[in-house]
Amino acid sequence: MLTLQDIKLKKQNHSKVAMLTIYDFAFAQMAEKAGIDQILVGDSLANVVLGYKSTREIGMTEMCIFVAAVSRGAPNTHIVADMPYLSDKDPKTALENAKRLLDCGATSVKIEGRPLGVLENLRKNDIPICAHLGLLPQTASDFKQKGKTEEEAQKILEDALFCDQLGCFEIVLEHIPESLGELVTQRVTATTIGIGAGQKTDGQVLVMHDALGMHQKKLPPFATKFANLFDAGVNGIEEYIRSVH
Ligand code: KIV
Numbered sequence: 001m002l003t004l005q006d007i008k009l010k011k012q013n014h015s016k017v018a019m020l021t022i023y024d025f026a027f028a029q030m031a032e033k034a035g036i037d038q039i040l041v042g043d044s045l046a047n048v049v050l051g052y053k054s055t056r057e058i059g060m061t062e063m064c065i066f067v068a069a070v071s072r073g074a075p076n077t078h079i080v081a082d083m084p085y086l087s088d089k090d091p092k093t094a095l096e097n098a099k100r101l102l103d104c105g106a107t108s109v110k111i112e113g114r115p116l117g118v119l120e121n122l123r124k125n126d127i128p129i130c131a132h133l134g135l136l137p138q139t140a141s142d143f144k145q146k147g148k149t150e151e152e153a154q155k156i157l158e159d160a161l162f163c164d165q166l167g168c169f170e171i172v173l174e175h176i177p178e179s180l181g182e183l184v185t186q187r188v189t190a191t192t193i194g195i196g197a198g199q200k201t202d203g204q205v206l207v208m209h210d211a212l213g214m215h216q217k218k219l220p221p222f223a224t225k226f227a228n229l230f231d232a233g234v235n236g237i238e239e240y241i242r243s244v245h
Pocket of ligand 1: 205
């Protein structure tokens with residue numbers, strides 16, 4: 001398993017970190033066998049696995065079930081677990097929920113934005129944090145690129161510096177200009193993981209269903225399809241139906 005120190009060394013050695021969202025036991029086994037650096041049990045599971053419109057639709061109960069399944073499938077891989085919407089609504093609640101996710105098998109937790117006093121309290125209690133800045137799906141009013149104006153870019157940089165000084169080991173940067181992804185990456189000691197943040201971050205993350213072609217929806221502009229499991233699945237099921245008939 002990549003330790004927090006190994007992740008830091010990767011940044012120092014300019015060796016990229018490959019993170020992928022994974023939500024269940026079978027895919028966790030595949031990801032570990034393939035040698036993924038880190039797994040993210042993202043709250044995007046609300047959309048891609050459970051079919052909800054918003055990531056706000058899931059809570060701690062669902063997240064714990066999926067984190068535990070992934071940790072059974074990939075016991076030797078660093079697992080980042082998303083803190084669901086409102087599970088970090090205040091410092092005390094956030095600490096209780098972060099500990100629950102670690103008990104379920106997560107190695108670290110990911111938090112969107114800078115909820116008041118939450119990151120400070122978690123770090124005080126030695127919880128490993130992956131921060132998440134830029135587009136924040138739990139609270140965003142739209143899914144447009146963030147950090148395009150000087151003011152927005154400055155706020156993202158300041159938030160990143162704040163998270164870095166607190167000791168967050170990693171920062172996910174979602175849907176921001178490449179130049180801002182590069183600037184944040186240069187200015188922080190934390191490892192930056194981009195999704196729609198250009199090629200200059202320390203690593204990349206993709207949603208598994210986009211990367212493996214598991215749906216028929218239009219891909220976000222920054223995602224690449226590395227397999228076509230939707231078609232493979234339909235073909236396999238058709239084959240099965242034919243054999244039964
Ligand atoms: O939930 C998720 O999949 C995420 C990624 C988009 C980074 O937070």
